Amino acid sequence: MTVTTLILSLLCIFECICVPAIFLHVRLWVVVLLYVMAVLVYVYVLWRKKQLPAIKKQKSDCAEDTADNSWIKWKWLCILLIGFQLILVVFYTHIDDDDAWYLGTAASAYETGEMFTQSPYTGNPIELSAGGDYVLSPLPMLWAVLGKLLFIHPTVLAHSIVPVFVLLCAYAVYYMLGKRLFHTPKSAWLFVLFLSLLNIFGYYSTRTTGAFLLFRSWQGKAIFCTVLVPLLFYYFLGLCKEEKEYKKDLLGIYLTMGAGCLVSFTAVSLMPLLLGAMAFTLAVGKRELHLPVKMCGAMIPNVILVLIYIVAL
Numbered sequence: 001m002t003v004t005t006l007i008l009s010l011l012c013i014f015e016c017i018c019v020p021a022i023f024l025h026v027r028l029w030v031v032v033l034l035y036v037m038a039v040l041v042y043v044y045v046l047w048r049k050k051q052l053p054a055i056k057k058q059k060s061d062c063a064e065d066t067a068d069n070s071w072i073k074w075k076w077l078c079i080l081l082i083g084f085q086l087i088l089v090v091f092y093t094h095i096d097d098d099d100a101w102y103l104g105t106a107a108s109a110y111e112t113g114e115m116f117t118q119s120p121y122t123g124n125p126i127e128l129s130a131g132g133d134y135v136l137s138p139l140p141m142l143w144a145v146l147g148k149l150l151f152i153h154p155t156v157l158a159h160s161i162v163p164v165f166v167l168l169c170a171y172a173v174y175y176m177l178g179k180r181l182f183h184t185p186k187s188a189w190l191f192v193l194f195l196s197l198l199n200i201f202g203y204y205s206t207r208t209t210g211a212f213l214l215f216r217s218w219q220g221k222a223i224f225c226t227v228l229v230p231l232l233f234y235y236f237l238g239l240c241k242e243e244k245e246y247k248k249d250l251l252g253i254y255l256t257m258g259a260g261c262l263v264s265f266t267a268v269s270l271m272p273l274l275l276g277a278m279a280f281t282l283a284v285g286k287r288e289l290h291l292p293v294k295m296c297g298a299m300i301p302n303v304i305l306v307l308i309y310i311v312a313l
Helices: 003-023 028-048 071-091 099-112 128-135 139-150 154-182 185-200 209-215 220-241 246-263 265-286 290-312
Strands: none
Touching (some): 003 290, 071 209, 099 139, 128 265, 154 209, 185 209, 220 246, 220 265, 246 290
């Protein structure tokens, strides 16, 4: 198991615990307790099966490209640009109007211990249906839970800590994708450099990937478009190119789809369309349906959430 799949698994576990807890009107401290217990059990099982991400030093990229060391300068240039973006997201945090809902909901749960019972706008009691699709994709509740565990207010957590984590995860995914697309470290770092420049100079609209990543990365739709979509494409490429280890990439697709259910209901509705297009492409390219059908099984949580939204909300 890689660090990426471990993080995705933890997001999926939270979705499975939090959504039923919201409908059962369970208090936040119970969700914190259940989540900690579930994570401990999950980590223990991985440890027993010796599937935890390895801590030992991995084979260096240098061994893969010893004939050409020119990629090292591009690596350090990428690191400098990523460091510049980290300074932006930490010290020049952007205050978005959506914070009135995203962080207002997290702060309300953090302070009152109840989820989706008070309006983040007025503080007045509200019905569960007023929470809309956020009830089914409760990322703000994750910030509230992490705030309780780390003794940090969700507003501080979301504006000062989460952007660092999301930005580093995004560029790690971009590097993984670059390696899978172009095979060499030099090409991968050039790919990361290109995307980094696009993000830095991407504020020609409030809805570009760069704007989401640098201005409101604590919001679910930002994580969806900057991390999960490239990650889904990464695993899809693995299914196309690496038949021997296709199960790892198939598992990655399932976990990515599950994580998308947590971060944003936009991901719940759009990721099946993207996955369906990928499955169709794979079916046409390989002229077989076995693997594409398995891919489509990852849409089941999305279908369930859409049905709950239609019936219950």
